[in-house]
Amino acid sequence: MKPCMRHGTQSPALRFAQNVRTEGTTFMQTVVRGRPRMVRLCFPGPNPRLSFSSLRIVCSIMTRDEAWKLLTEFTQSDSLRKHALAVEAAMRHYAAHFNENVERWGVVGLLHDFDYERWPNPPEHTRAGAAILRERGLDEELVTAIMSHADWNQDQYPLDTLLRRTLYAVDELCGFVMAVAYVRPEHLTGMTPSSVRKKMKQKAFAAAVSREAIEKGATLVGLPLDDHIQHVITALQGVNSDLGFA
Ligand SMILES: [Fe+2]
8 A cells, every 4th residue: 555645644624535435526524634725536437446545635735714713824814814804705706606615716716816915016926825725735737726816826827727817807806896785875785897997997096906807717717807897796795794795
């Protein structure tokens, strides 16, 4: 039996895998080095004689609590924390919509700008953070998704997965929808895509938010712009009080 370099042969994950023997990828809750973790297990095929040597534990997943602690360790700004919560909500919403892993996508949303307060300039923003995320055990799929949301990393980490495309698609739009919510007396309540689009036409309103990136985002997730905006509004309405609107 070939030991797993990171987790050893006696880990609960390996014992679990011995019994499951399912083709493809699955997730399980386990304990790694005394800490609760969600791990992703990759099964190479439907071989009924699957052995430990053909099983890889691909990653362990940072919990939402750990991600929040990491975010708040590096980010003191209330508006940046709210931006992280908004992007997390949008990522969780789209993960459910696309039948993807809600917890993993949520962690990507929560952490995508966690290093911005300390390293606001390219290319340190995202790259300084990636080194820390790797040190803290976040797996490469999530680290590289976070890297890919910055234009200056896209030669190395292109927008070629649904996770990466969705993060890019919701980032600017979350910022814009939040800006619209701040100037509406009812905030997010009753907000419609057309009210957001009207604001997009006002060049002076939230001028730092790229309209081009918002429109590109809708294309990246394969939706008409109004539908994409509606998804993000719905996601943010779901965390209304966390965003300070209730
Ligand atoms: Fe962001």
